[in-house]
Amino acid sequence: DAGVIQSPRHEVTEMGQEVTLRCKPISGHNSLFWYRQTMMRGLELLIYFNNNVPIDDSGMPEDRFSAKMPNASFSTLKIQPSEPRDSAVYFCASSLDSANYGYTFGSGTRLTVV
Amino acid sequence: DQQVKQNSPSLSVQEGRISILNCDYTNSMFDYFLWYKKYPAEGPTFLISISSIKDKNEDGRFTVFLNKSAKHLSLHIVPSQPGDSAVYFCAARSHRDDKIIFGKGTRLHILP
Numbered sequence: 001d002a003g004v005i006q007s008p009r010h011e012v013t014e015m016g017q018e019v020t021l022r023c024k025p026i027s028g029h030n031s032l033f034w035y036r037q038t039m040m041r042g043l044e045l046l047i048y049f050n051n052n053v054p055i056d057d058s059g060m061p062e063d064r065f066s067a068k069m070p071n072a073s074f075s076t077l078k079i080q081p082s083e084p085r086d087s088a089v090y091f092c093a094s095s096l097d098s099a100n101y102g103y104t105f106g107s108g109t110r111l112t113v114v
Numbered sequence: 115d116q117q118v119k120q121n122s123p124s125l126s127v128q129e130g131r132i133s134i135l136n137c138d139y140t141n142s143m144f145d146y147f148l149w150y151k152k153y154p155a156e157g158p159t160f161l162i163s164i165s166s167i168k169d170k171n172e173d174g175r176f177t178v179f180l181n182k183s184a185k186h187l188s189l190h191i192v193p194s195q196p197g198d199s200a201v202y203f204c205a206a207r208s209h210r211d212d213k214i215i216f217g218k219g220t221r222l223h224i225l226p
Binding site for chain 2: 004031033035041042043044045048050055056091093095102103104105106107108
Protein backbone atom coordinates (compact mmCIF):
# COMPACT_ATOMS: atom_id res chain seq x y z
CA ASP A 1 0.00 0.00 0.00
CA ALA A 2 1.53 3.31 -1.12
CA GLY A 3 -0.31 5.34 1.47
CA VAL A 4 -1.87 8.73 0.82
CA ILE A 5 -0.11 10.37 -2.10
CA GLN A 6 0.06 14.12 -2.48
CA SER A 7 1.49 16.17 -5.31
CA PRO A 8 3.41 18.30 -5.74
CA ARG A 9 5.64 18.11 -2.66
CA HIS A 10 6.64 21.73 -3.06
CA GLU A 11 4.99 24.55 -4.96
CA VAL A 12 6.26 28.09 -5.37
CA THR A 13 3.98 30.48 -7.18
CA GLU A 14 3.46 34.17 -7.64
CA MET A 15 0.65 36.03 -5.99
CA GLY A 16 -2.49 35.99 -8.14
CA GLN A 17 -1.75 32.67 -9.80
CA GLU A 18 -3.97 29.62 -9.56
CA VAL A 19 -2.63 26.71 -7.50
CA THR A 20 -3.93 23.15 -7.59
CA LEU A 21 -2.95 20.58 -4.99
CA ARG A 22 -3.67 16.91 -5.59
CA CYS A 23 -4.37 13.92 -3.39
CA LYS A 24 -4.81 10.21 -3.95
CA PRO A 25 -6.28 8.54 -0.86
CA ILE A 26 -5.65 4.98 0.21
CA SER A 27 -7.69 2.58 -1.88
CA GLY A 28 -10.85 1.57 -0.07
CA HIS A 29 -10.88 4.57 2.27
CA ASN A 30 -14.13 6.45 1.96
CA SER A 31 -13.37 9.61 3.93
CA LEU A 32 -10.92 12.27 2.79
CA PHE A 33 -9.75 15.35 4.65
CA TRP A 34 -7.78 18.46 3.70
CA TYR A 35 -5.80 20.18 6.46
CA ARG A 36 -3.54 23.23 6.47
CA GLN A 37 -0.63 23.64 8.87
CA THR A 38 0.74 27.03 9.87
CA MET A 39 2.81 28.17 12.83
CA MET A 40 0.04 30.44 14.07
CA ARG A 41 -2.93 28.11 13.76
CA GLY A 42 -1.45 24.62 13.81
CA LEU A 43 -3.38 21.95 11.88
CA GLU A 44 -6.68 23.34 10.64
CA LEU A 45 -9.34 21.23 8.96
CA LEU A 46 -10.38 22.88 5.70
CA ILE A 47 -12.90 20.41 4.28
CA TYR A 48 -13.78 16.75 4.37
CA PHE A 49 -15.54 14.33 2.05
CA ASN A 50 -17.39 11.11 2.76
CA ASN A 51 -18.02 8.82 -0.20
CA ASN A 52 -16.87 11.64 -2.51
CA VAL A 53 -19.48 14.06 -1.14
CA PRO A 54 -18.36 17.24 0.67
CA ILE A 55 -19.70 17.01 4.22
CA ASP A 56 -18.22 20.02 5.99
CA ASP A 57 -16.41 22.90 4.32
CA SER A 58 -16.73 25.33 7.22
CA GLY A 59 -12.95 25.49 7.53
CA MET A 60 -12.37 26.75 4.00
CA PRO A 61 -11.00 30.25 4.59
CA GLU A 62 -12.75 32.06 1.75
CA ASP A 63 -14.16 31.78 -1.73
CA ARG A 64 -10.70 31.66 -3.24
CA PHE A 65 -10.46 28.08 -1.96
CA SER A 66 -12.34 25.20 -3.55
CA ALA A 67 -12.08 21.42 -3.30
CA LYS A 68 -13.40 18.59 -5.41
CA MET A 69 -13.50 14.84 -5.25
CA PRO A 70 -14.64 13.60 -8.67
CA ASN A 71 -14.08 9.96 -7.73
CA ALA A 72 -12.98 7.76 -4.85
CA SER A 73 -9.32 7.88 -5.83
CA PHE A 74 -8.67 11.57 -6.42
CA SER A 75 -9.21 14.96 -4.84
CA THR A 76 -8.01 18.47 -5.58
CA LEU A 77 -7.70 21.62 -3.54
CA LYS A 78 -7.58 24.76 -5.63
CA ILE A 79 -6.65 28.31 -4.65
CA GLN A 80 -7.52 31.06 -7.12
CA PRO A 81 -6.13 33.66 -6.90
CA SER A 82 -3.36 32.76 -4.48
CA GLU A 83 -2.06 35.22 -1.87
CA PRO A 84 1.13 35.24 0.26
CA ARG A 85 -0.92 34.44 3.40
CA ASP A 86 -1.88 31.12 1.80
CA SER A 87 1.71 29.94 2.27
CA ALA A 88 1.54 26.83 4.44
CA VAL A 89 1.85 23.07 4.35
CA TYR A 90 -1.32 21.43 3.07
CA PHE A 91 -2.04 17.86 4.15
CA CYS A 92 -4.49 15.37 2.79
CA ALA A 93 -5.64 12.45 4.95
CA SER A 94 -7.96 9.51 4.45
CA SER A 95 -9.73 7.02 6.69
CA LEU A 96 -11.59 3.78 6.17
CA ASP A 97 -14.94 4.78 7.62
CA SER A 98 -16.49 6.98 10.24
CA ALA A 99 -15.75 4.42 12.93
CA ASN A 100 -12.04 4.45 12.16
CA TYR A 101 -10.71 7.33 14.15
CA GLY A 102 -7.17 7.13 12.91
CA TYR A 103 -6.42 9.07 9.79
CA THR A 104 -3.55 8.29 7.46
CA PHE A 105 -1.87 11.48 6.32
CA GLY A 106 0.06 12.18 3.17
CA SER A 107 3.47 13.85 3.29
CA GLY A 108 2.00 17.24 2.51
CA THR A 109 2.49 19.97 -0.07
CA ARG A 110 4.55 22.96 1.02
CA LEU A 111 3.07 25.99 -0.74
CA THR A 112 4.95 29.26 -0.98
CA VAL A 113 3.21 32.25 -2.55
CA VAL A 114 5.57 35.13 -3.31
CA ASP B 115 -11.69 29.70 19.00
CA GLN B 116 -9.41 26.79 19.73
CA GLN B 117 -11.32 23.74 20.89
CA VAL B 118 -8.13 21.77 21.49
CA LYS B 119 -5.31 23.62 23.22
CA GLN B 120 -1.69 22.72 23.65
CA ASN B 121 -0.27 25.57 25.65
CA SER B 122 3.38 24.51 25.55
CA PRO B 123 4.89 25.16 22.11
CA SER B 124 8.02 23.24 23.06
CA LEU B 125 9.44 20.93 25.70
CA SER B 126 12.96 19.66 26.35
CA VAL B 127 13.56 16.44 28.28
CA GLN B 128 16.69 14.50 29.12
CA GLU B 129 17.04 11.12 27.45
CA GLY B 130 15.79 8.37 29.75
CA ARG B 131 13.50 10.67 31.74
CA ILE B 132 9.74 11.00 31.45
CA SER B 133 8.18 13.36 28.90
CA ILE B 134 4.74 14.73 29.75
CA LEU B 135 2.78 16.55 27.07
CA ASN B 136 -0.43 18.28 28.07
CA CYS B 137 -3.64 19.10 26.25
CA ASP B 138 -6.89 20.82 27.20
CA TYR B 139 -10.18 20.85 25.35
CA THR B 140 -13.31 22.94 25.56
CA ASN B 141 -15.95 20.96 23.70
CA SER B 142 -17.82 18.63 26.06
CA MET B 143 -19.13 16.68 23.05
CA PHE B 144 -15.68 15.27 22.35
CA ASP B 145 -15.65 11.57 23.16
CA TYR B 146 -12.47 10.32 21.52
CA PHE B 147 -8.98 11.69 21.85
CA LEU B 148 -5.84 10.99 19.86
CA TRP B 149 -2.17 11.84 19.81
CA TYR B 150 -0.27 12.16 16.56
CA LYS B 151 3.47 12.44 16.08
CA LYS B 152 5.06 14.40 13.26
CA TYR B 153 8.62 14.41 11.96
CA PRO B 154 9.88 17.19 9.65
CA ALA B 155 8.83 16.86 6.01
CA GLU B 156 6.42 14.05 6.86
CA GLY B 157 2.71 13.88 7.58
CA PRO B 158 1.45 13.28 11.13
CA THR B 159 1.22 9.64 12.14
CA PHE B 160 -1.21 8.18 14.65
CA LEU B 161 0.37 7.34 18.00
CA ILE B 162 -2.22 6.46 20.62
CA SER B 163 -5.86 7.16 21.43
CA ILE B 164 -8.35 6.99 24.27
CA SER B 165 -12.11 6.81 24.47
CA SER B 166 -13.98 9.00 26.92
CA ILE B 167 -15.20 5.91 28.76
CA LYS B 168 -11.64 5.28 29.91
CA ASP B 169 -9.20 7.34 31.93
CA LYS B 170 -5.99 5.63 30.87
CA ASN B 171 -4.62 3.81 27.85
CA GLU B 172 -1.15 2.36 27.63
CA ASP B 173 0.91 1.20 24.66
CA GLY B 174 4.50 0.34 25.42
CA ARG B 175 6.36 3.47 26.45
CA PHE B 176 3.34 5.66 25.73
CA THR B 177 0.45 6.26 28.12
CA VAL B 178 -2.42 8.68 27.68
CA PHE B 179 -4.40 9.90 30.68
CA LEU B 180 -7.83 11.52 30.42
CA ASN B 181 -9.44 13.69 33.09
CA LYS B 182 -12.94 14.41 31.80
CA SER B 183 -13.97 16.66 34.65
CA ALA B 184 -11.00 18.90 33.97
CA LYS B 185 -11.24 18.47 30.19
CA HIS B 186 -7.56 17.61 30.22
CA LEU B 187 -5.45 14.87 28.78
CA SER B 188 -1.77 14.13 28.86
CA LEU B 189 0.69 11.92 27.03
CA HIS B 190 3.47 10.31 29.03
CA ILE B 191 6.54 8.89 27.33
CA VAL B 192 8.85 6.86 29.52
CA PRO B 193 11.69 6.41 29.10
CA SER B 194 12.21 9.15 26.52
CA GLN B 195 14.43 8.26 23.58
CA PRO B 196 16.18 10.39 20.94
CA GLY B 197 13.75 9.17 18.27
CA ASP B 198 10.90 10.68 20.24
CA SER B 199 12.04 14.17 19.22
CA ALA B 200 9.15 15.36 17.06
CA VAL B 201 6.05 17.54 17.12
CA TYR B 202 3.15 15.98 19.00
CA PHE B 203 -0.42 16.92 18.16
CA CYS B 204 -3.31 16.37 20.50
CA ALA B 205 -6.61 15.80 18.69
CA ALA B 206 -10.26 15.15 19.49
CA ARG B 207 -13.53 14.27 17.85
CA SER B 208 -17.16 13.86 18.78
CA HIS B 209 -19.42 10.99 17.78
CA ARG B 210 -21.54 13.48 15.82
CA ASP B 211 -19.22 13.77 12.86
CA ASP B 212 -16.11 12.40 11.26
CA LYS B 213 -13.81 15.33 11.67
CA ILE B 214 -10.86 15.41 14.02
CA ILE B 215 -9.84 18.73 15.57
CA PHE B 216 -6.14 19.20 16.24
CA GLY B 217 -4.22 21.38 18.65
CA LYS B 218 -1.28 23.52 17.54
CA GLY B 219 1.27 20.93 18.58
CA THR B 220 4.15 20.70 21.05
CA ARG B 221 7.71 20.27 19.82
CA LEU B 222 9.52 17.74 21.99
CA HIS B 223 13.32 17.78 22.15
CA ILE B 224 15.02 14.81 23.75
CA LEU B 225 18.43 15.89 25.02
CA PRO B 226 21.37 13.45 25.08
